[in-house]
Amino acid sequence: MRWHPASSRYFWWSSIPLDTAPLKNSISPCKSGNGDCNEWVPESIVVDSGWLAKLIFLSAFPAFLVGHFVVHGFSRLGVNQLTSFMISMPLLIFGWFFLLGWLLDRRRSGRISVK
Numbered sequence: 184m185r186w187h188p189a190s191s192r193y194f195w196w197s198s199i200p201l202d203t204a205p206l207k208n209s210i211s212p213c214k215s216g217n218g219d220c221n222e223w224v225p226e227s228i229v230v231d232s233g234w235l236a237k238l239i240f241l242s243a244f245p246a247f248l249v250g251h252f253v254v255h256g257f258s259r260l261g262v263n264q265l266t267s268f269m270i271s272m273p274l275l276i277f278g279w280f281f282l283l284g285w286l287l288d289r290r291r292s293g294r295i296s297v298k
Contacts, residue, residue: 254271
């Protein structure tokens with residue numbers, strides 16, 4: 184089996200594929216009819232996330248949802264998805280848990296009346 188340059192294009196965080204070259208021409212030699220058609224595409228790779236990654240994803244789902252739109256929005260401008268993911272996700276996850284803690288603290292102190 185030979186190494187293909189397309190296989191290093193994607194970086195995986197848990198089960199999320201991040202494209203390191205979002206605007207790069209994605210025409211493969213297999214589609215044009217000449218060349219070796221033995222390529223790995225992200226859709227054909229099965230990744231089993233560990234329990235810790237699943238726990239973080241489920242507990243911070245709103246942050247990952249916003250992060251999805253941030254990463255894909257920047258990728259349309261040609262920004263590396265790996266870079267935008269690694270910069271935006273820690274900030275979004277911190278913001279999400281800070282908001283949850285703030286809401287729980289306000290509820291516990293009795294400043295918000297729940298009906």
